[in-house]
Amino acid sequence: MKQLFDERLYHPETTGFGGLPDVTEHSNIRRTLSRQNSISNSDSGGEIASIQKSKVNFGNPLAGGVVVGGDIVGLDAKSPTSLGSTTGAGATGKAKGKASRKANAGPDGGQKGRRGSWLVAITLVSAICLLAIAATLAYQHFLMAPSRNSHAQRLRIVRRILREVPLVDGHNNYAWNVRKYAHSSLELHLSHDVDHKSLWARPAWAQTDMERLKQGLVSVQVWSAYVPCEAQGLDAVQLALEQIDIVRRLSDMYARETVLATSSQDIVDAHRRGLLASLIGVEGGHTIGSSLGVLRSFYSLGARYLSLTHRCDVSWAGSSASPAEQGLTPFGKAIVREMNRLGMMIDLSHSSDATARDVLQVTRAPVIFSHSAARQLCNSTRNVPDDILRLVAENGGLIMLSFDSEDVACGRQARLQDVIEHIKYVRAIAGIQHIGLGAGYDGIELPPLGLEDVSKYPELLAALLEDHNWSEEDVAMLAGRNFLRIMETVETVRDYWKRAAIQPIEQTEPQPKTQCTYMSS
Incomplete structure (x- = not known):
């Protein structure tokens, strides 16, 4: 370590302090913290956008489709292809299509219902927690904190x-x-x-x-x-x-x-x-x-x-x-x-x-x-x-x-x-x-x-x-x-x-010899 500092002392181009190594960091702390805050804020913004996007897809993970036999089939009413289309003879195909829709509607509807229930429960718990926190803060502020109303x-x-x-x-x-x-x-x-x-x-x-x-x-x-x-x-x-x-x-x-x-x-x-x-x-x-x-x-x-x-x-x-x-x-x-x-x-x-x-x-x-x-x-x-x-x-x-x-x-x-x-x-x-x-x-x-x-x-x-x-x-x-x-x-x-083994500075400033001094610097 001492050798490193000695080398820096003899190479002024590597130093930033009048020939002395800048071995301190406090002057950069404020700027570093500002940069970190900016990065943190940017990251937070990305996280928020990601969370919002996931919330949009959470209620309908297939974005307008359901799985049938391993394939995604669109549910858009305007789509030319639907679950009700026939692949066989008339009535039989229609009956199978209706049965298929009934078979798939039940589980999917139940899943959506359970998801809705979970969302309601989470919302209620969050609301209760927020109310509890607010009540605690209000109690600490108005009841536990000493009053500042009088000079005494x-x-x-x-x-x-x-x-x-x-x-x-x-x-x-x-x-x-x-x-x-x-x-x-x-x-x-x-x-x-x-x-x-x-x-x-x-x-x-x-x-x-x-x-x-x-x-x-x-x-x-x-x-x-x-x-x-x-x-x-x-x-x-x-x-x-x-x-x-x-x-x-x-x-x-x-x-x-x-x-x-x-x-x-x-x-x-x-x-x-x-x-x-x-x-x-x-x-x-x-x-x-x-x-x-x-x-x-x-x-x-x-x-x-x-x-x-x-x-x-x-x-x-x-x-x-x-x-x-x-x-x-x-x-x-x-x-x-x-x-x-x-x-x-x-x-x-x-x-x-x-x-x-x-x-x-x-x-x-x-x-x-x-x-x-x-x-x-x-x-x-x-x-x-x-x-x-x-x-x-x-x-x-x-x-x-x-x-x-x-x-x-x-x-x-x-x-x-x-x-x-x-x-x-x-x-x-x-x-x-x-x-x-x-x-x-x-x-x-x-x-x-x-x-x-x-x-x-x-x-x-x-x-x-x-x-x-x-x-x-x-x-x-x-x-x-x-x-x-x-x-x-x-x-x-x-x-x-x-x-850093910085030695005392030995620089002097010439002083004129006067009647009040024995010798000049």
Whole structure:
């Protein structure tokens, strides 16, 4: 097997991924299923036609004839030949013809009668079965299914769903606030607080604390290591590392309540144990300093997604906030490939449309938008246009809905209903399998009314259940099942590449030597 992959590596014409063998198949699954469905539908049509044809012939298998002495004789009244025609002398022939008709009419008539009886019996049994099925479904729907008429009833349904499916919040800026306002200290008043509760005190800038995470039934929190664009080329790498350290220390300090998760199985295990799974995301490609070594180091420390850009371009990818529509450079494509190899999710929130399209062409794993909404409803630079929503669905990826008023209400004070409208719109364009939640708490200056902090997630899900177009399964997919599927698929791509013996990419991007660097790349 290794020899096969080595041969493909040395023969680029046999590869489809920049000199690397395309050993993954997920990108073709959607088209394959569509082809299979088309074939299945065609086959079904043929079967239906065949069944209809057999039904036509079932009542009269000889199509207008009966067997007499091994020969088929027509019964058409217009036919010149009939059973009543004579082959001998007059009356004797006629008598024999009449006797023959009487002899044959009896058995054939009895057979037809028995067939008719069987058809009636089968029809009755089928009707009874259909009525029984309908009655069972009606009973389950109206009597066994919990009522969704009141808000309290819907909240009970949400709690039951979230006991089975982890609720995932895909983006939270708490670590940046600790770095900025508490200078990365988690030891604040620790000597007087054995239970460490003071860490989760509620300063004015915070929309997140442990108590409210529990109230919100959050099972998976992705903590973002956010680094402002002003740090690009300066201490961006250091700021990202310090926030990764905050999340790791946080998990150690609150070991009875949260655990650091680095895989989809870690999330499942934490949810089963009733713990909050803490994941790490890094926001802004400038945090890696144009170094694949730094990217790999972030992954080793637990980072499981990287936002390629923030509100500024990087040398290898364009930002949605930039007037220039820049996409990926060759080095940017190398970063995408290396993230595929590592098993690191690619986050396209803040990326330019050109960057997003380039990534969707290059990647062999599904992508995410960790905190975005629909551009058709609100023309925010972080939001996603319809054509890219469709491309993300084809990629198998995920759009995680932002709660920021800038994204869902174009800067005015947002309300819970504004978020719901964006969720429903993205579902209509991309499909229920491609939506999730990435509020952006602790980075939202003006949270929506009704969704003021992380404790309000059940209110959102209960409000969705008011709409009977939303099933419990739909809510479960939005809450966390879709995110788990994406993470598992990214890990599957990683495992494919590992079995293919794909080595780390060693491409570099030349960087100019400045007063802030010891040496250039």
